[in-house]
Each structure stands twice: as C-alpha cells, then as structure tokens.
Amino acid sequence: MxxxxxxxxxxxxxxxxxxxxxxxxxxxxxxxxxxxxxxxxxxxxxxxxxxxxxxxxxxxxxxxxxxxxxxxxxxxxxxxxxxxxxxxxxxxxxxxxxxxxxxxxxxxxxxxxxxxxxxxxxxxxxxxxxxxxxxxxxxxxxxxxxxxxxxxxxxxxxxxxxxxxxxxxxxxxxxxxxxxxxxxxxxxxxxxxxxxxxxxxxxxxxxxxxxxxxxxxIVGINDLAHWAAMLPRLSDASHKFTRGHLTVFSGKASATGAARLSGLAGLKAGAGLVTLASPGSAVLVNVSQTTAIMIRTVDDIDSLQDYLTDKRMGAFVLGPGFGIGEKARAFALALAERRLVLDADGISSFKEAPESLFDAFASGETRLVLTPHEGEFARLFPDLAGDDSLGKVEKARAAATRAHAVLVYKGADTVIAAPDGRALVNANAPPWLATAGSGDVLAGIIGGLLAQGTAAFEAAAAGVWLHAKAATRLGPGLTAEDLASAVQPFQAETDC
Structure with a gap:
C-alpha cells in the first residue's frame, strides 16, 4: 500500500x-x-x-x-x-x-x-x-x-x-x-x-x-501540507510585540469563562499579547482569574471605538459567552476593518440580518472567520442547511462565498472553506474533543494565529488541526480548561 x-x-x-x-x-x-x-x-x-x-x-x-x-x-x-x-x-x-x-x-x-x-x-x-x-x-x-x-x-x-x-x-x-x-x-x-x-x-x-x-x-484533507509553510516562525529577533495582539471580548460577570478559555488558547497558540475586553461589571471577576492575560474595560461602542484607535489591535474574538443581541451586532460591525473570529453568540446575533454582517466584510482581504456548529450554521444560512442535495463541503463552500468569510463548519468532520472555493475536511479530531467549551478554545487558537499575521484560511485550518492535536495528546476525559492549557504552537521539527 x-x-x-x-x-x-x-x-x-x-x-x-x-x-x-x-x-x-x-x-x-x-x-x-x-x-x-x-x-x-x-x-x-x-x-x-x-x-x-x-x-x-x-x-x-x-x-x-x-x-x-x-x-x-x-x-x-x-x-x-x-x-x-x-x-x-x-x-x-x-x-x-x-x-x-x-x-x-x-x-x-x-x-x-x-x-x-x-x-x-x-x-x-x-x-x-x-x-x-x-x-x-x-x-x-x-x-x-x-x-x-x-x-x-x-x-x-x-x-x-x-x-x-x-x-x-x-x-x-x-x-x-x-x-x-x-x-x-x-x-x-x-x-x-x-x-x-x-x-x-x-x-x-x-x-x-x-x-x-x-x-x-481545491478540496483536500486538512493537514500540514496546506498551511505549515504559512504559519509564523520565531526568530532571535522575535518579541511579544512582533507576535501580534489578540483581543477577546468577555461577557457579563456570570458568563466570563468562555472568553478566558479563548484568551488562554490564543496566548498558547503564540500570540504575543492577549487582552480581555471586559464590561465594567465583569472586570473584577476577570482580573481575579487571569495572570498573563491583560484586562481592559470596554462597556459600549464608544469605549470600543476608543480602544480601536490603537492600530496594533489587529485580531479579535467575539462571541464566546458574550450574549446575543444588538451589542454583539454593533461590536462586530465596528470591527469590519480588523481580523475577526465570530463565534457562538456573535453568530447567533445576526440570525435576522446576516447580510449586514456579510456586506461589512465584503471588500479587501478575507478578514472574517465564522465558526458555526450545525445549529448556528442554520441560523445564518437556513436555505443551505435545509438543502439535502448538498453535502457538507458544498454547503460550507457556498456559505463562505456568500459571507465573504472563511467558514469553519464544526463537527466530527469539520470543514474549513474559503470564499475562493478552497475547502479542507479535518480528520484528526478524537471523539473526546466534543466537550463543553471546546469551541471557545478553537476560536482562541484561530484568533491567536490571525494576530500573528497568518492569512484567514490558513489560520482557520491550522487552528482546527492544532485544536484536535492538543485533544489527542490529552486523551479521553479532557475538559476545556485542560484543552486550553495543552494548546501548543505549530512546531515544524516535531509536527511534520
């Protein structure tokens, strides 16, 4: 053979x-x-x-x-x-x-x-x-x-x-x-x-x-051949400011854990700096639970616009534990010129008007990464989700083109699709990866790679693969906390 x-x-x-x-x-x-x-x-x-x-x-x-x-x-x-x-x-x-x-x-x-x-x-x-x-x-x-x-x-x-x-x-x-x-x-x-x-x-x-x-x-199996050469490499001249700054938006005081999982995963994936953008009511909770991750109070659209005056803030994760509604929509649209991983509540917030999100990210390089599971995919793309004549790859490719975004259509057979038609099917995920909070970790890994300058499709595909590899190292019984801590940057010497 x-x-x-x-x-x-x-x-x-x-x-x-x-x-x-x-x-x-x-x-x-x-x-x-x-x-x-x-x-x-x-x-x-x-x-x-x-x-x-x-x-x-x-x-x-x-x-x-x-x-x-x-x-x-x-x-x-x-x-x-x-x-x-x-x-x-x-x-x-x-x-x-x-x-x-x-x-x-x-x-x-x-x-x-x-x-x-x-x-x-x-x-x-x-x-x-x-x-x-x-x-x-x-x-x-x-x-x-x-x-x-x-x-x-x-x-x-x-x-x-x-x-x-x-x-x-x-x-x-x-x-x-x-x-x-x-x-x-x-x-x-x-x-x-x-x-x-x-x-x-x-x-x-x-x-x-x-x-x-x-x-x-342009459809393949998700492995190193498709993205390893595109990932960041450390050098003697590397320091935290050359490795990018990832911002993860936290939810209210009772729902901060998901954002912290994303933030830790982004840091472990190689981002030089990670900030939790937290509502004022949740700052003390987040401060008491973090060390290497910084906290910044961002309560509303005005404070977000003030935060965005620093152009070094190049990559964002919005959605884990954030809450569904107008605030999520406003924040996502305010980030239209930046690199954004929109996950969970961020995706569901656009159920009634997905075109407003798609139009905001339509021009220029692909900056938006959407990470829906089956239910979230159906909220943004109900016609595609309901078309039984299409397979998962065809659905993901059509959705990526419509959204002007990279689609990470999650599941045991996660499909990563780009607006230009490229698609990869992931095959290295163990069954025990299906656990609460696992998706928050994945969003953070992809965000960490985006912060380091990796193109959106390669960041998403590598993130999915690294996510599964961390789960494989841990074995059955893992929790999302274990998973976030086990994330490692891609290492060409050992992963190839």
Missing amino acids: TDKFPSVLISPASMAKVDRDAALSGLDSYGLMRRAGFAVAAAALRHYPEAVRFVVLCGPGNNGGDGFVAAAALREAGGNVRVFSLGDPGQLRGDAAKAFADFDGAVEPLEAYRQEQGDLVIDALFGAGLSRDLPPSVTDIIDRLAEVDVPVLAVDLPSGLDGATGKPRPKAFQAQHTVTFVARKPGHVLLPGRGLCGEVEVFDIGIPRRIVERHAG
Missing part, C-alpha cells in the same frame, strides 16, 4: 477524468483494473486469513470488474470463492467484461447469497460514482448482514455511500476495511461515510502524479 496523495480528496467526477486521461495517455486501463483487483485480494488475505469463504458481490460496472479480478486472484491463492452478481454479467462492457471473461468460475445471482459463519464479504457492487439509490436486492443484503457477525471489505467505497457527500443512498454496507485507489474520496472522510468505511487503505495502481494533480481540485 502506498498512499501517494495523503492530502488529496478526489471527487467521483474528478476521478472519472483521471481514469479517462490515464487511458488517453497510453496506460492499459484493464491493466489498472487488474492492479486494483489484485490489491483487493491481497487486502482480503492479509486482514482475513481465517476466512472460510470469500464471497465476492459484483456490480454492473467497473467496481464489479475489480471484484471479478479479485475473485480470480483469491481462487489462484487457494481460497474458497463464491461470486454473486447484480444483474447479468454477460451484459458487462469494456474492462469489466474482460474481467468477467477472465474469471473461470461459477457466478450466481445476487439474490441467491445467504450468509454463512466464516464468510468474508467483498463488496464490489458500486463504487464512489454511485448516483442513485440502491435497489432492494442490495438493501436486503445490507439489512441481513447488519444482523450477523460477517465482516465486509469494501472496494472503493461501501456500496450505497455517495462518494461526493458521504451520505448513504438510502443505506450502505458497514465495512470493516475499505480498499480505494489513487486517493481518498470525500465520502471516505465526511460523516457518516467515515464510520461506514472502517479502516481505509489507499493503493497506488500506477496512474502518474501529473494526471492526478491535474484533476485533484
């Missing part, structure tokens, strides 16, 4: 273009299919040496062709192989027809399959290009396998899973392992697809890098 493109996500439509150009370049397309099928057979033997019977379910297209090649290889290796076909395999075309012709064995109708103890099911029915709901003959097998302990190894993607969105159509196999080719597809990393794929292995079947990169597009 050689994953040559660990940061790449190829949509099903783009993968079809890769296959087309590979054939046009002179590569033997059937040779590529044989390599794919051999990889599936090798994975089956490696992961399931105890299998009593290799059951290969072959579909009506090239995924089925991969299955026939795998079945032939498993028979050659001495395996007990049974092949079941959806439809008449004699109607296959192209390379899939060649694979069927080269398989010297019996083929039974799909409906004839009955699971037995010791089966390994190799699902080669439909791959990433599935664009319709599964037929009842397939969903019946999915239902039956869900009730018994029979492992499934999926070819390309578990059948029924939309390769572009990660959504079942209307259901999909639950695979223990998935073998895919060239690069991952969005369905491998977006939920619920990620959970249905099990362990994903990417095999290089010999398509040249130049062809893959021609069609890879």
Whole structure:
C-alpha cells in the first residue's frame, strides 16, 4: 500500500477524468483494473486469513470488474470463492467484461447469497460514482448482514455511500476495511461515510502524479501540507510585540469563562499579547482569574471605538459567552476593518440580518472567520442547511462565498472553506474533543494565529488541526480548561 496523495480528496467526477486521461495517455486501463483487483485480494488475505469463504458481490460496472479480478486472484491463492452478481454479467462492457471473461468460475445471482459463519464479504457492487439509490436486492443484503457477525471489505467505497457527500443512498454496507485507489474520496472522510468505511487503505495502481494533480481540485484533507509553510516562525529577533495582539471580548460577570478559555488558547497558540475586553461589571471577576492575560474595560461602542484607535489591535474574538443581541451586532460591525473570529453568540446575533454582517466584510482581504456548529450554521444560512442535495463541503463552500468569510463548519468532520472555493475536511479530531467549551478554545487558537499575521484560511485550518492535536495528546476525559492549557504552537521539527 502506498498512499501517494495523503492530502488529496478526489471527487467521483474528478476521478472519472483521471481514469479517462490515464487511458488517453497510453496506460492499459484493464491493466489498472487488474492492479486494483489484485490489491483487493491481497487486502482480503492479509486482514482475513481465517476466512472460510470469500464471497465476492459484483456490480454492473467497473467496481464489479475489480471484484471479478479479485475473485480470480483469491481462487489462484487457494481460497474458497463464491461470486454473486447484480444483474447479468454477460451484459458487462469494456474492462469489466474482460474481467468477467477472465474469471473461470461459477457466478450466481445476487439474490441467491445467504450468509454463512466464516464468510468474508467483498463488496464490489458500486463504487464512489454511485448516483442513485440502491435497489432492494442490495438493501436486503445490507439489512441481513447488519444482523450477523460477517465482516465486509469494501472496494472503493461501501456500496450505497455517495462518494461526493458521504451520505448513504438510502443505506450502505458497514465495512470493516475499505480498499480505494489513487486517493481518498470525500465520502471516505465526511460523516457518516467515515464510520461506514472502517479502516481505509489507499493503493497506488500506477496512474502518474501529473494526471492526478491535474484533476485533484481545491478540496483536500486538512493537514500540514496546506498551511505549515504559512504559519509564523520565531526568530532571535522575535518579541511579544512582533507576535501580534489578540483581543477577546468577555461577557457579563456570570458568563466570563468562555472568553478566558479563548484568551488562554490564543496566548498558547503564540500570540504575543492577549487582552480581555471586559464590561465594567465583569472586570473584577476577570482580573481575579487571569495572570498573563491583560484586562481592559470596554462597556459600549464608544469605549470600543476608543480602544480601536490603537492600530496594533489587529485580531479579535467575539462571541464566546458574550450574549446575543444588538451589542454583539454593533461590536462586530465596528470591527469590519480588523481580523475577526465570530463565534457562538456573535453568530447567533445576526440570525435576522446576516447580510449586514456579510456586506461589512465584503471588500479587501478575507478578514472574517465564522465558526458555526450545525445549529448556528442554520441560523445564518437556513436555505443551505435545509438543502439535502448538498453535502457538507458544498454547503460550507457556498456559505463562505456568500459571507465573504472563511467558514469553519464544526463537527466530527469539520470543514474549513474559503470564499475562493478552497475547502479542507479535518480528520484528526478524537471523539473526546466534543466537550463543553471546546469551541471557545478553537476560536482562541484561530484568533491567536490571525494576530500573528497568518492569512484567514490558513489560520482557520491550522487552528482546527492544532485544536484536535492538543485533544489527542490529552486523551479521553479532557475538559476545556485542560484543552486550553495543552494548546501548543505549530512546531515544524516535531509536527511534520
């Protein structure tokens, strides 16, 4: 197994273009299919040496062709192989027809399959290009396998899973392992697809890098390759004033903790200075709970405007524990010329008039980072949230373009999207990161990177990755306080 493109996500439509150009370049397309099928057979033997019977379910297209090649290889290796076909395999075309012709064995109708103890099911029915709901003959097998302990190894993607969105159509196999080719597809990393794929292995079947990169597009997996070179680096000449000043707005006296979490995370992420802009009624609470973070009284729009006369105040976090309403809207709009992470209450405050926020940040460089969870996303973008034809990546990209902002569409499969169409899907977050206050920490990390001069998209993507890395270091049972304290700046020497 050689994953040559660990940061790449190829949509099903783009993968079809890769296959087309590979054939046009002179590569033997059937040779590529044989390599794919051999990889599936090798994975089956490696992961399931105890299998009593290799059951290969072959579909009506090239995924089925991969299955026939795998079945032939498993028979050659001495395996007990049974092949079941959806439809008449004699109607296959192209390379899939060649694979069927080269398989010297019996083929039974799909409906004839009955699971037995010791089966390994190799699902080669439909791959990433599935664009319709599964037929009842397939969903019946999915239902039956869900009730018994029979492992499934999926070819390309578990059948029924939309390769572009990660959504079942209307259901999909639950695979223990998935073998895919060239690069991952969005369905491998977006939920619920990620959970249905099990362990994903990417095999290089010999398509040249130049062809893959021609069609890879601007959607990928969030990792160092996309932003590490853009992050600030310390030098002997660095000092606190060269590392930027982050301001985090605090809420009222009874709701100050969220802002302090953000402020500490921004400081730990490398900002040289952090100030909590606090209402006067909460100053004593904040002063008693902070040391390295400074406190400044900012009660109203006039005191904020006075604070903004210092042009060194370049990055802000507004929303954690701040309260929903007119004050939040006024403060956010007053920051339209600065770099702003708008989170939580800050987002919800614009539910009735999101266009006023979008218009305020429409010109110049991208300065606004929005960090909504599912509910907050629906408040700003109700039409996108309600469009079931769109996947999470498509929703985030459309929202980023509309808002003139970087979108951090949070969840276990957080998507980071830029107004220019770039998008990354995060895949390094552990499940225990879902805890109260975790989002406040994330907002602070992104704000700390913005304060140091990192561009908005890279700051957001790096912030999401660093947030998850800190959680991984801590392990299960973490609290938001633990998480904020565990944040570390990116270190090229150890993180690459």
